[in-house]
Amino acid sequence: SRIALGAAFAALLATATPALADLKIGLAAEPYPPFASQDATGKWVGWEVDFAEALCAEVKEKCEIVATAWDGIIPALTSKQIDVIVASMLVTEKRKEVIDFTQFYYDTPPAIIGAKNGDKDASADHMKGKTLGVWFFGNEYPFLSWMSQLGLPTTGGADGVTVIKQGFNVDPLIQKQADCISTMTYNEYWQVIDAGITPEQLVTFKYEDQGVAT
Numbered sequence: 617s618r619i620a621l622g623a624a625f626a627a628l629l630a631t632a633t634p635a636l637a638d639l640k641i642g643l644a645a646e647p648y649p650p651f652a653s654q655d656a657t658g659k660w661v662g663w664e665v666d667f668a669e670a671l672c673a674e675v676k677e678k679c680e681i682v683a684t685a686w687d688g689i690i691p692a693l694t695s696k697q698i699d700v701i702v703a704s705m706l707v708t709e710k711r712k713e714v715i716d717f718t719q720f721y722y723d724t725p726p727a728i729i730g731a732k733n734g735d736k737d738a739s740a741d742h743m744k745g746k747t748l749g750v751w752f753f754g755n756e757y758p759f760l761s762w763m764s765q766l767g768l769p770t771t772g773g774a775d776g777v778t779v780i781k782q783g784f785n786v787d788p789l790i791q792k793q794a795d796c797i798s799t800m801t802y803n804e805y806w807q808v809i810d811a812g813i814t815p816e817q818l819v820t821f822k823y824e825d826q827g828v829a830t
Contacts, residue, residue: 730796
């Protein structure tokens with residue numbers, strides 16, 4: 617879940633023992649620089665890769681990076697295809713029912729951003745009729761909670777919002793496929809800025825400012 621407010625090192629690395637075989641570290645197969653992506657040689661590089669390697673060195677375990685599709689990464693853990701997940705993953709009560717999390721290794725607020733139309737109001741009237749890009753696989757819950765608070769259906773139409781499944785990029789906003797998209801303030805937000813849109817041209821709705829638990 618890449619709307620993740622708190623990224624976590626999920627599972628049991630902290631209790632690893634020398635008796636274990638090589639630990640299989642699950643990383644999302646979808647590129648997510650600067651956290652994890654493949655270089656020109658196909659090697660996985662990035663901050664989370666470095667972090668995983670440092671943790672493995674700390675507990676004196678040999679580790680293997682296993683690229684796993686994001687929508688299957690928790691099932692891969694619970695079915696023991698991988699031993700650990702290192703990823704920007706939102707810690708939710710539902711996920712805590714099936715996997716364990718360590719403490720956060722970073723914490724950053726997620727947000728919905730869009731082109732400014734002279735209105736920063738997060739009211740239902742402002743959102744009605746909009747198309748919104750949303751991350752799924754657990755990341756959609758804060759968004760759905762916000763829409764529920766606003767009394768807006770997410771099935772489209774003039775009185776609701778249309779939801780499109782967003783990849784881990786900002787293309788829907790840049791290509792004008794969506795009015796607003798999901799971002800993390802440390803990463804995707806700056807991708808939008810790098811694409812030539814100025815902060816003054818954007819409106820940002822942080823979930824925490826809307827009273828939504830994340």
